[in-house]
Amino acid sequence: MGRLLAIDYGRKRTGVAVSDPLQLIANGLATVPTHQLLTYILDYVAREPVERILVGLPKQMNNEASESMAYIEPFVRSLKKRLPEMPVEYVDERFTSVLAHRAMLDGGLKKKDRQNKALVDEISATIILQSYMENRRFRGL
Numbered sequence: 001m002g003r004l005l006a007i008d009y010g011r012k013r014t015g016v017a018v019s020d021p022l023q024l025i026a027n028g029l030a031t032v033p034t035h036q037l038l039t040y041i042l043d044y045v046a047r048e049p050v051e052r053i054l055v056g057l058p059k060q061m062n063n064e065a066s067e068s069m070a071y072i073e074p075f076v077r078s079l080k081k082r083l084p085e086m087p088v089e090y091v092d093e094r095f096t097s098v099l100a101h102r103a104m105l106d107g108g109l110k111k112k113d114r115q116n117k118a119l120v121d122e123i124s125a126t127i128i129l130q131s132y133m134e135n136r137r138f139r140g141l
Helices: 034-047 069-082 096-106 117-138
Strands: 003-008 013-019 026-033 050-057 088-092
Touching (some): 003 026, 003 034, 050 117, 088 117
Parallel strands (some): 003 050, 050 088
Antiparallel strands (some): 013 026
């Protein structure tokens, strides 16, 4: 069983999270400058067995895709072109930033640390991954 890799794509920075090999625990991996993201993922996949890549799907409250999809879709096409055998799946990412801030607050992080946008991106990717794994367990997959 390979790892699951989750991406919280942003125009400047992208949060990346990864599961353990048994796909039980989600951990923040890194925050990567978005222009280096494809290289980062290709390097990671070359070093570690990855079963699937999950990309946060930004939706508006009316369930329509947000304007961020104009940046995410070209990246996903490039990713699929470079890793044609790798399953890539979108995962609803609504409220992940809010949940990330809540987790930081509940974790007792100081205000200065909570303002660290890179940390928010990494935690958001972790939440995307955790929700995917919990949803899959709930459905019995």
